[in-house]
Amino acid sequence: MPFETIEDVTSADVAVRVTGRSTGELFMSAGEALRAIMLRDPGRPAAGTELSFELRAVSTEMLLFAFLEELLFHKDADSLLVIPSMVDVEHGPDGASLRCVAIAEPIDPGIHDFIVDVKAVTMHRFSVARVNGVWTATIVFDV
Numbered sequence: 001m002p003f004e005t006i007e008d009v010t011s012a013d014v015a016v017r018v019t020g021r022s023t024g025e026l027f028m029s030a031g032e033a034l035r036a037i038m039l040r041d042p043g044r045p046a047a048g049t050e051l052s053f054e055l056r057a058v059s060t061e062m063l064l065f066a067f068l069e070e071l072l073f074h075k076d077a078d079s080l081l082v083i084p085s086m087v088d089v090e091h092g093p094d095g096a097s098l099r100c101v102a103i104a105e106p107i108d109p110g111i112h113d114f115i116v117d118v119k120a121v122t123m124h125r126f127s128v129a130r131v132n133g134v135w136t137a138t139i140v141f142d143v
Contacts (some may be wrong), residue, residue, distance in 0.1 A: 002029040013122065015140045016119040023060055023089035026128070027067055027098065031084040034071060037141060040113040048105035051082060061128040064137055067098060070119045076119040080104040081112065116143040 002019050009066045020026030035042045053070060057063035067087070074080045086101040120142040128137045 013137055013140050013142050018137050020135045022070055024087045027078055027087040038114055040115050048103040051102045051104040054099050056097040061094045063096040064122055064128055080108045118143055
């Protein structure tokens, strides 16, 4: 998987480092990491419906933050696990935007064995950078 848990960042929350060759791939990796943190056996979606959304932000960093918060919003407000299948990120002079196509899977306690409930994305050590052609983000999730 294109992410790893970081042990020395926080003791109460969960920190990860995600990577991608493009910003779209980076965002997909972040979505996979979120699902893997929450579920004992994240697997692929069992069943669901297609969900699409668009977001805009002043920077790629803030767009990733908004993207992860969007996934958490659907979990908490709609009882859906949203699993991105495509994320297209565009960069412009006024910031960044994305279009995401995902599978929205209803949370089912008989299928989804939650390890932790991620409450939010934090700004603690949150970063996005491109180094040697690889996008990397550090994310701390409040659990």
